[in-house]
Each structure stands twice: as C-alpha cells, then as structure tokens.
Amino acid sequence: MTNVTRHYVLAAGGTGGHLIPAFALAAELEARGHHVALITDARGAAIPGKPAGLTAHVLPAGRLSGMNPLGWLRGIRAILEGRRMALRLFDSFQPSCVVGFGGYPALPALLAATSAGIPSVVHEQNAVLGRVNRFLAGRVNAIATAYQEVERLSQSHAAKVTCVGNPVRAEVLGLRDAPFPPFTADGLLRVLVTGGSQGARVLSEVVPDGLAMLPPALRTRLQVTQQCRAEDIDAVRQRYATHDIPAELGTYFEDMAERLADAHLFIGRAGASTIAELTAVGRPAILVPLPIATDDHQAANTREIVAAGGARAIRQEKFTAVELAKQIQALAMRPETLANAAHAAWNCGYPHAARDLADLVEGFGGAPLMDVIRVARASDARAEQAKGEQVA
Structure with a gap:
C-alpha cells in the first residue's frame, strides 16, 4: 500500500x-x-x-x-x-x-x-x-x-x-471461498434466471417450457428464481403454475448476491458483469448472448468460460425449450458434472x-x-x- x-x-x-x-x-x-x-x-x-x-x-x-x-x-x-x-x-x-x-x-x-x-x-x-x-x-x-x-x-x-x-461487487467477491452448494441425486436443483436489469422476454418465453420438458427426476426437484419484465411477470407466473414448477418471480432482487450463492445453475445473458460474477463465485451457466449487443460482444464474452467447461452458450435463434432442456440435462443429470462445471467457472475468475x-x-x-x-x-x-x- x-x-x-x-x-x-x-x-x-x-x-x-x-x-x-x-x-x-x-x-x-x-x-x-x-x-x-x-x-x-x-x-x-x-x-x-x-x-x-x-x-x-x-x-x-x-x-x-x-x-x-x-x-x-x-x-x-x-x-x-x-x-x-x-x-x-x-x-x-x-x-x-x-x-x-x-x-x-x-x-x-x-x-x-x-x-x-x-x-x-x-x-x-x-x-x-x-x-x-x-x-x-x-x-x-x-x-x-x-x-x-x-x-x-x-x-x-x-x-x-x-x-x-x-472487478465485481464486494458482496459477490466475498462468496468466492464458499463451497458450491450441496447438490445430490435427490436434492433440490436451484436455478437462477436473469436477463439483466430489465429482464429478457426470450427467457420468460422459453425457460418455463424448457424446464417443464426435463425428465421427472429433475423436474420434480426444481426450485426457480427468475427476474422478469414487469409486463411479462403474470404470464410467466401462469406458465410455471401450469407446469407445477415452484418459482419465485420478481422484476428486481436486492439480494441477488445471496441468490447467486444458493444457485446450482444460472441461466441468462452474457454481459461483462454477469460473467465476472459467475466466475468470481464459481457457478455453472447456460448463457444466451444478447444478439443486438454492439460488435456481438456478449458472444465473445462467453468464449473463455465455455472453453473451460464452466458454461454452455446458446445463440438466441437456437434458444428453444427443447435445446434448453437438453443442455440442462447434460449438466445436471449427475451431481459431479454440475460440480465440475462450477469449479471450471471458478478457475476463470479474477x-x-x-x-x-x-x-x-x-x-x-x-x-x-x-x-x-x-x-x-x-x-x-x-x-x-x-x-x-x-x-x-
């Protein structure tokens, strides 16, 4: 100093x-x-x-x-x-x-x-x-x-x-030394879904249906937290209710760091701060880069964490309920796969x-x-x- x-x-x-x-x-x-x-x-x-x-x-x-x-x-x-x-x-x-x-x-x-x-x-x-x-x-x-x-x-x-x-927020960086939350073959699978400060409509449209397509062994263990646009939240709530999937929805969560700490899997955009926080804490992710981002920078942001095995990236035009369910199964059907992805993401952190x-x-x-x-x-x-x- x-x-x-x-x-x-x-x-x-x-x-x-x-x-x-x-x-x-x-x-x-x-x-x-x-x-x-x-x-x-x-x-x-x-x-x-x-x-x-x-x-x-x-x-x-x-x-x-x-x-x-x-x-x-x-x-x-x-x-x-x-x-x-x-x-x-x-x-x-x-x-x-x-x-x-x-x-x-x-x-x-x-x-x-x-x-x-x-x-x-x-x-x-x-x-x-x-x-x-x-x-x-x-x-x-x-x-x-x-x-x-x-x-x-x-x-x-x-x-x-x-x-x-x-650099990331101090409250997020403070989670780096905490272990990945226990994930067992019969325990809860906690999924955190965000689309940036205002949510993302494509996530609201695809994620509930994608989660509903999971095999019963995964679907019945889901616990979802999702950030939505205010104009979408009622429709998203109805989708989850139809699929009988427990979900907490909101337009903004002040305690996002705590929710990230509890999550086993993140689904969302690939903004710079999002990637930095995922790698600081060590959380596996399914990333959907914003297609209109200047110079396609969100897609570029995913390269390092995807190459390391800490995330899967899906282009928005290919982000369907079927593809999402496929990628979640690849990560979460075995507890060790999700834990290994978490460690790979952690190794990408600064x-x-x-x-x-x-x-x-x-x-x-x-x-x-x-x-x-x-x-x-x-x-x-x-x-x-x-x-x-x-x-x-």
Missing part, C-alpha cells in the same frame, strides 16, 4: 456494466488512502452501489452514432462542453490519473485528461474493445482488460495492455481484479521505487493464487 495520498478521477458510462467495476476500483483506492471522484451522466449517477464517500459529477456526454448530421453536431457539442467541465474539475482536483470504463459519458473526461497531460487508463470489461475505448486506445497510457484475448484491440497497442480481470487494477493505476504519479514494490507484490500474489488453484 502506498504511503502517499493522491487524487484519481474515474469516468464511466451510465450502465451497471461500466459503473460496477468503477465502484469497485473506487473502494479499493479509497481503502489505500486516496481521494476519488466519479464522472458520469445522469443515468450513471442513479446506479445503486456507489461507495458512500464517492462524489459523482454529472457531465454532458453526447453520442456519435447514426447518420443524422444534426445528431452528430449535438453529440460533438455535448462532448466538447463535457471536456471543458472536466478540465475545470481537474484544475481544482489535480488528479494523478484519470481512469475510463467505457461508454460515451467517459469520453469527455478522457479527452480532457489527454489534452491536459494527465496520465490516463481505460478498462475494457468485454471481450471486444468498445467504441469509446477503441477511439482512445492510442491516446491513453495503459489499457486494462478483463480477458486475455480482446477483439478490436490493435497489436500496435499491445505494449500498454494488462489483463486484470473485471478475484484480485480491483487490487490489480488499482496497482496499475497507482503506477502513475508515484515514486519509481513504490512502482517496483507494487509490481513485485502483484506478481507474488498472482503466483500464490496460481499455486492454490493447481492444488484445488
């Missing part, structure tokens, strides 16, 4: 996927004695989970998408105004480094940092470099990634890339992502000797983790 208190600015787009790792890094930097400020948009400022001491600054952030020239003009004006506001903040806050987590609300802050000569880092949560991070890659000092292989990342930037993983990202960020503005100490400490910790996983 450094003995020098410094200031850092984190900039993140207004979605949980961008904000959750920013919150985790903020908590780690504050625990090290630093002062941290957040730049986001109005939507991001409302995302739950922000550390109590983290001050959020809402800046204009235009989008540069579509073919409408007026839309581009408005977007550029908003970005430039956000850049001017960020520069004023930097004048008073004097950050040692500005860290961006993607999304258009991060763009003005990173542009301001590069123009002011302030060191900057971007963190990419997905297995495809996002548009904003792609635009900034040549300007920033370092690129932190959540995956060893990231598409759309130019080889010309390879020297500045460090894979640290994707439990020290927040710490390693903080080490990288602290490398800017610190004394060279402290940088050497930090790098050595991080290397020793990773070696110890690898040794432990080999033993496991």
Whole structure:
C-alpha cells in the first residue's frame, strides 16, 4: 500500500456494466488512502452501489452514432462542453490519473485528461474493445482488460495492455471461498434466471417450457428464481403454475448476491458483469448472448468460460425449450458434472481484479521505487493464487 495520498478521477458510462467495476476500483483506492471522484451522466449517477464517500459529477456526454448530421453536431457539442467541465474539475482536483470504463459519458473526461497531460487508463470489461475505448486506445497510457484475448484491440497497442480481470461487487467477491452448494441425486436443483436489469422476454418465453420438458427426476426437484419484465411477470407466473414448477418471480432482487450463492445453475445473458460474477463465485451457466449487443460482444464474452467447461452458450435463434432442456440435462443429470462445471467457472475468475487494477493505476504519479514494490507484490500474489488453484 502506498504511503502517499493522491487524487484519481474515474469516468464511466451510465450502465451497471461500466459503473460496477468503477465502484469497485473506487473502494479499493479509497481503502489505500486516496481521494476519488466519479464522472458520469445522469443515468450513471442513479446506479445503486456507489461507495458512500464517492462524489459523482454529472457531465454532458453526447453520442456519435447514426447518420443524422444534426445528431452528430449535438453529440460533438455535448462532448466538447463535457471536456471543458472536466478540465475545470481537474484544475481544482489535480488528479494523478484519470481512469475510463467505457461508454460515451467517459469520453469527455478522457479527452480532457489527454489534452491536459494527465496520465490516463481505460478498462475494457468485454471481450471486444468498445467504441469509446477503441477511439482512445492510442491516446491513453495503459489499457486494462478483463480477458486475455480482446477483439478490436490493435497489436500496435499491445505494449500498454494488462489483463486484470473485471472487478465485481464486494458482496459477490466475498462468496468466492464458499463451497458450491450441496447438490445430490435427490436434492433440490436451484436455478437462477436473469436477463439483466430489465429482464429478457426470450427467457420468460422459453425457460418455463424448457424446464417443464426435463425428465421427472429433475423436474420434480426444481426450485426457480427468475427476474422478469414487469409486463411479462403474470404470464410467466401462469406458465410455471401450469407446469407445477415452484418459482419465485420478481422484476428486481436486492439480494441477488445471496441468490447467486444458493444457485446450482444460472441461466441468462452474457454481459461483462454477469460473467465476472459467475466466475468470481464459481457457478455453472447456460448463457444466451444478447444478439443486438454492439460488435456481438456478449458472444465473445462467453468464449473463455465455455472453453473451460464452466458454461454452455446458446445463440438466441437456437434458444428453444427443447435445446434448453437438453443442455440442462447434460449438466445436471449427475451431481459431479454440475460440480465440475462450477469449479471450471471458478478457475476463470479474477478475484484480485480491483487490487490489480488499482496497482496499475497507482503506477502513475508515484515514486519509481513504490512502482517496483507494487509490481513485485502483484506478481507474488498472482503466483500464490496460481499455486492454490493447481492444488484445488
């Protein structure tokens, strides 16, 4: 831990996927004695989970998408105004480094940092470099990634890339050392189904019917928790009632970490935070990537965990009740298969992502000797983790 208190600015787009790792890094930097400020948009400022001491600054952030020239003009004006506001903040806050987590609300802050000569880092949560991070890659000092292989990342930037993983919420990370919940040949099979913050209609339509097609040996042991859209919940409840499958439904669960801890199997989308939490805790999954995700990044996010044996991925156009039942049977007909998949998912996790990202960020503005100490400490910790996983 450094003995020098410094200031850092984190900039993140207004979605949980961008904000959750920013919150985790903020908590780690504050625990090290630093002062941290957040730049986001109005939507991001409302995302739950922000550390109590983290001050959020809402800046204009235009989008540069579509073919409408007026839309581009408005977007550029908003970005430039956000850049001017960020520069004023930097004048008073004097950050040692500005860290961006993607999304258009991060763009003005990173542009301001590069123009002011302030060191900057971007963190990419997905297995495809996002548009904003792609635009900034040549300007920033370092690129932190959540995956060893990231598409759309130019080889010309390879020297500045460090894979640290994707930081997750403390309450989820705290579950990493807990054992996989007991699953026996005649015990309950607890299934957790979510489709992101608003649920997913395709899951509501397919999952109840897929579970109903399971052999009686599995179907009669099901205990389901499913997040649904508000407009779908009554119909989903009726489907489960028709199939005589016990299911708890809701549009939002505040205790999602506890529900993940109890689950034997997860079914849902393949967003970056979802994958990071599944691998942090070690939970088998059947993943249905969002087909309209930019650059098909959710499909890319599934590659590592699927290759390791910790998950099955089904494209949405092939996500039918029959296919779902087939994949669940392959995982859950024998207790050891599900347990092995859980361990494979666990091995894909990066439990020290927040710490390693903080080490990288602290490398800017610190004394060279402290940088050497930090790098050595991080290397020793990773070696110890690898040794432990080999033993496991």
